Amino acid sequence: MIALGLFNYWAVIVLMMVGFYTLIARGNLVKKLIGLNIFQTSVILMYVSFGKVEGGTAPILIEAAEHGAEAAEPILYSNPIPHVLMLTAIVVGVATLALGLSLVVRIKEAFGTVEEDEIQSASL
Amino acid sequence: MSPSPWTGRARVDDRVILRVGAKILIPFILIFALYVQFHGDYGPGGGFQAGVIFAAAFVLYALVFGLGNAIKVLPPKAAYFCGAFGVLLFVGVGYASMALGGEFLNYSVLAHDPTHGQHYGIIGVELGVLITVFGVMVALFYAFAGRRRLDR
Amino acid sequence: MISPTEVVDIVLLILLAVTGVAVIRTRNLFAAVMLAGIYSLVSAGLFVVMDAVDVAFTEAAVGAGISTVLMLGTLALVGYQEHEPRHTPLLPLFVVVLTGGILVYGTTDMPPFGHPENPAHQHVAPHYLEESEHEVGHIPNVVTSVLASYRGYDTMGETAVVFTAMVGVLLLLSRGPLPRRVHHNGRWITVRPGTTREELEARMLAESGDEPEPVDGEGARG
Numbered sequence: 001m002i003a004l005g006l007f008n009y010w011a012v013i014v015l016m017m018v019g020f021y022t023l024i025a026r027g028n029l030v031k032k033l034i035g036l037n038i039f040q041t042s043v044i045l046m047y048v049s050f051g052k053v054e055g056g057t058a059p060i061l062i063e064a065a066e067h068g069a070e071a072a073e074p075i076l077y078s079n080p081i082p083h084v085l086m087l088t089a090i091v092v093g094v095a096t097l098a099l100g101l102s103l104v105v106r107i108k109e110a111f112g113t114v115e116e117d118e119i120q121s122a123s124l
Numbered sequence: 125m126s127p128s129p130w131t132g133r134a135r136v137d138d139r140v141i142l143r144v145g146a147k148i149l150i151p152f153i154l155i156f157a158l159y160v161q162f163h164g165d166y167g168p169g170g171g172f173q174a175g176v177i178f179a180a181a182f183v184l185y186a187l188v189f190g191l192g193n194a195i196k197v198l199p200p201k202a203a204y205f206c207g208a209f210g211v212l213l214f215v216g217v218g219y220a221s222m223a224l225g226g227e228f229l230n231y232s233v234l235a236h237d238p239t240h241g242q243h244y245g246i247i248g249v250e251l252g253v254l255i256t257v258f259g260v261m262v263a264l265f266y267a268f269a270g271r272r273r274l275d276r
Numbered sequence: 277m278i279s280p281t282e283v284v285d286i287v288l289l290i291l292l293a294v295t296g297v298a299v300i301r302t303r304n305l306f307a308a309v310m311l312a313g314i315y316s317l318v319s320a321g322l323f324v325v326m327d328a329v330d331v332a333f334t335e336a337a338v339g340a341g342i343s344t345v346l347m348l349g350t351l352a353l354v355g356y357q358e359h360e361p362r363h364t365p366l367l368p369l370f371v372v373v374l375t376g377g378i379l380v381y382g383t384t385d386m387p388p389f390g391h392p393e394n395p396a397h398q399h400v401a402p403h404y405l406e407e408s409e410h411e412v413g414h415i416p417n418v419v420t421s422v423l424a425s426y427r428g429y430d431t432m433g434e435t436a437v438v439f440t441a442m443v444g445v446l447l448l449l450s451r452g453p454l455p456r457r458v459h460h461n462g463r464w465i466t467v468r469p470g471t472t473r474e475e476l477e478a479r480m481l482a483e484s485g486d487e488p489e490p491v492d493g494e495g496a497r498g
Contacts, residue, residue: 009383011289017376018296025368028358030305030350034312037343038296041319041335048328053397054390058327059418060167061409076392078327079401080418084427086331087419088434091172091257094338094346095441098264101350102448105271108354109453112475115359160333165415168329170423176337183345207442211435218432229428239413246415246424249431256435260442261342267449268349 008049015042027116029104033097040093044086051082059083139188146188153181161254171250175257183265191269200270203262210256217248281325288322303358309347316340330419 019042022035059080104114111119161174186194218229226233231245295315299308316339323332387394404422412421423431460480467476 005389006383006386008285008289008389009386010380011293013376013379013383015289015292015296016379017372018293018300020375021368021372022296022300024371025361025363025365026300026358027361027363028305030347030354031308031358034299034308034347037312037339038299038315041316041339044331044335045319045322045326048323048326048331049389050396051328052326052390053392056327056392058168058329059405060329061405061416061418063416077405077418079397080404080422081401082396083328083331083419084422084430086328087170087172087334087423088430090331090334090338091434092437094343095437097343098346098441099444099448101346102267102445105268105350105353106448114354117362164420165417167417168333168419169417170330170420173330173333173337176334176342180337180341204442204446207439211439214432214435218428229432231425238411242412242425243415246412246420249424249428250420253431253435256438260438263442264342264346264445265349267445268346268353271353271449272452273353 009046012042012046012049015045018042029107029114029116030101032116033100033104036100037093037097040089044089044093047082047086047089051079053078142188146184150181150185153184154178157181161250164250165246171253172257174250175254176261178254178258179261179265182262186265186269191266195266195270198262200263200266203259203266206255206259207263208256208259210252210254210259213252213255214249217245217252221245285322285325288318288325291318292322303360305351305356305358306348308358309344309351312347313340313344316343330417 016039019035019037019039023032023039026032026035053076056076056078059077061077062075107119108114111122113119113122157174157177160169160177161171164170164174182194182198185197217231217234221230221233222228224233229245232238232241234241234244292315295311295318299311299315302308302311316335320332320336320340323329323335387396404426405418408415408418408421408426412425415421460483465480465483
């Protein structure tokens, strides 16, 4: 994947911008939350791609005894720290999504609509 | 006994495939959740994934057998209790290590030697995470699915 | 030459982009939620390609499972159709392109992708990978040992956040939709939940024949 180089980051930035566009350009509140979800997942993808090590494997320690004669060669693992941080980020993301969706349900019951411009004209 | 679409009457037999399939699947889903929880030390897995899968079994039950039956199986108050109890368990493990002389969340003091102490601490902490995530996901599902619709 | 892993990487990224654009363009919210679930699953596949197996597991379970269920539950309460966008998309498009351009400019400063000598792989990460066996014991999954032991405080905070989400949702949704009572012309009118503002004003006009009072905020609870 070294050949891809920066292309990986640029592709993820394109995905982030797709989510960002959905967030700011659409008026429906549920659509905005879906865009936020996509934005969050793309950011998590970005962080995880920072932790990737070329030629490495998943950070689960392999018993050195299995290798026998090749025990001298150190095994390369991918960086586990972004994985830990992103685990937390995913769970916090779903917590935020649940709160946002419950707010949308209450807005619908209070205003009768979840379109942003109709809500603004109703409450002015 | 299969109902014809033209009679217009829905019979309970309509959903026999769903019911039987769910009855077979749900125990396996629960056991898989426990497997993911306890094998989180040796492979991918851990408390969060296991809690979500555990809750998914209850969501499947509610979808196939109805929310009323699901609430009889797992009342919402039990889900709220689980959500709170898991956090209490997590912090309780930390306090236990303080009571045994170490710092907060220093698992090494929990057993006769540090390695076993760390293992016990990690098991307890992951169990707390499992219980909380399970309770919260089920509570969220009940909150959204049990809301009365405004049929106009 | 391009290795099979890179081919899988490129194909999955293209699939993600196509799904993302489809979410923007579709106006049926049910389809949008399903596409968001597909997005989560495909990005779980991409996480596996990036050696993040724990993250992939969590993303598949949480993103494609719970998120989809909650959004579908909301759609059942809120409605499936999205209205036509009324504003021109020029300003959002400009903001998005500008932000993307700045981020791309930022990535030119980054160390090469995947090199073991990157700054992100120094200091703490080798310590965790090498010392986990001695300090934490026989737990092969380094992510679990870091999550539960080395970074136990973060996990405690995260569990508390999940609990707080439950408390927040319960605060908002535990009581059913309440009827509101609005004061008009010396009487209290009970307004069914979900009545829009126009319907309320029309009803006030029809009932009393006077100009409707402005309805602001919440009336007294029923």
